[in-house]
Amino acid sequence: MKNRLKVLRAERDWTQAQLADALDVSRQTVNAIETGKFDPSLSLAFRAARLFGLRIEEIFRDEDGP
């Protein structure tokens, strides 16, 4: 699964630690998601979408999808 988390975070000038605090996860988790090593759960994806004011599919994209 691909995601735009790093781009969205950079646009807002947030650090990984700040984003991790806002999402209530560890910084390691934010880093692992940004680098594509780990796919977040649905609830975490919803939290990210809410935080950025976007829909989930605007942040996360299935690599096998259209």
Added chain:
Amino acid sequence: MNQLRPPESGYQSRVRANVIRLFRWCGAWAATCALLALGPKFLWNRSLVFTLLAIGLNICVGIGAIVANKKYLEELDDLQRKVHLNSLAITVGVAIIAGFPYSVMDSYHVIPFHADISHLMVLMSLTYGASNLYGTRRYR
């Protein structure tokens, strides 16, 4: 720059509090294990009543440690929980795979010493620690 407002109780402080709680429960459990192992011989001269009380205390504190561990795992985030789940799966697998032949080796005197349960606990601790370290480094 947009200002972020972190939740009231941050993830890191919550995890730290849970780790401290778990550490205390595990320490208390280890202390009751020592009491149970040494008490009958050195403290109460093999009195059955005191031994049963020590067993009861050991089990109660053990249950407390299990509950603290469950709470700790439940409050981890997705990734940390995945790392711990993988570590637990490997640890249980290793314990079963190694435990049975180890017991058989003792039964047929293949090994020159008694297969003690503490050997299995040490193996499980080392396996859990190593797999947890691997998982943590893998997602760094």
